[in-house]
Amino acid sequence: MTTSTESRLTQQLAFLLEIDKLKQVLRRTLILDGSRQENDAEHSWHVAMLAAILHEHAPDPKPDIARIVRMLLIHDLVEIDAGDTFAYDTRGYQDKEARESAAASRLFGLLPEDQALEWRALWQEFEDGDTPEARYAAALDRLQPMLHNFHTEGHSWKKHGVTHSQAVARLRVLEHAIPPLWTFAMDLLRQSVERGYLKEE
């Protein structure tokens, strides 16, 4: 093994061991049987699966699915340092960007420099939401907790008094990124109001 290979491997393994901590970042949503909170690592796996399985529903030209899957695998890594900011927590959102940017520097900075730049740019692309890939990824990142809320009787919606219009606004990115899922989601949100999972106004 060359010195360069060995030194790259050491950095890469340090990163890969550090990101194990994503398994301990708890989210507001429950897993589907309602037994416990979901963590960010299993959420990242689940949204990557949603992205792969539902790809045909993205409008043509299809966004690059390999890039989307990579993006979703790392989209929440910064929460290892910055924590999970609840989607409807307006106060937590004030310094979210600064906290997450510092986290990205530290975490991706564990990698060899070329990889640090590449993966940090991919995370930034997700955050900026300006490419078709980033928008498709964001749409599924929002659909997944909605599905979990619906199937756990609105657990985190009820707990935090989320309204129908707040949930609609949160899912808006679906409208153009994955049109059939937008229709589907709007139907589920209407049912959620009827069942008392979401507040009417």
Added chain:
Amino acid sequence: MTTSTESRLTQQLAFLLEIDKLKQVLRRTLILDGSRQENDAEHSWHVAMLAAILHEHAPDPKPDIARIVRMLLIHDLVEIDAGDTFAYDTRGYQDKEARESAAASRLFGLLPEDQALEWRALWQEFEDGDTPEARYAAALDRLQPMLHNFHTEGHSWKKHGVTHSQAVARLRVLEHAIPPLWTFAMDLLRQSVERGYLKEE
């Protein structure tokens, strides 16, 4: 939304909700802080990350990383029905193939037929281990629990009395799939014997 789109979406969402159960399949390994057992969903996320980050160490011609990542995302899905068979459990291995094949039929069978065939074939490719992609994926699927064992003082090795030669045999696929990682892993296994994590013979 056309009827065909709606019916495909219904099947796809049934599959995507069903696989949430992977979050409840517990493994023998602990997460790195030793606080609890790892589950198959977060393990799948973690090995997909290992695959992406360590890809440069695969010999040329490089195996297709997008295919590998997809493979790793679904490689353990069958354990939703078949359970996790411990790597060193020779009895459990006797009917493992039949149990996992039935599980694959049921789970991938939830998808629209074209996708059911595609994803089941990808899982079968992983199981068969005959392509460079399958071998690279298998190598990381074995490296990850080794790293977890090493960093949790040999937790599941000690619990099950695993020997150095058993662990070496288990990791053998690394030798040709990712040569620098084979060297690295053999070094870690020697250290594991010295530290009393693994039995000598």
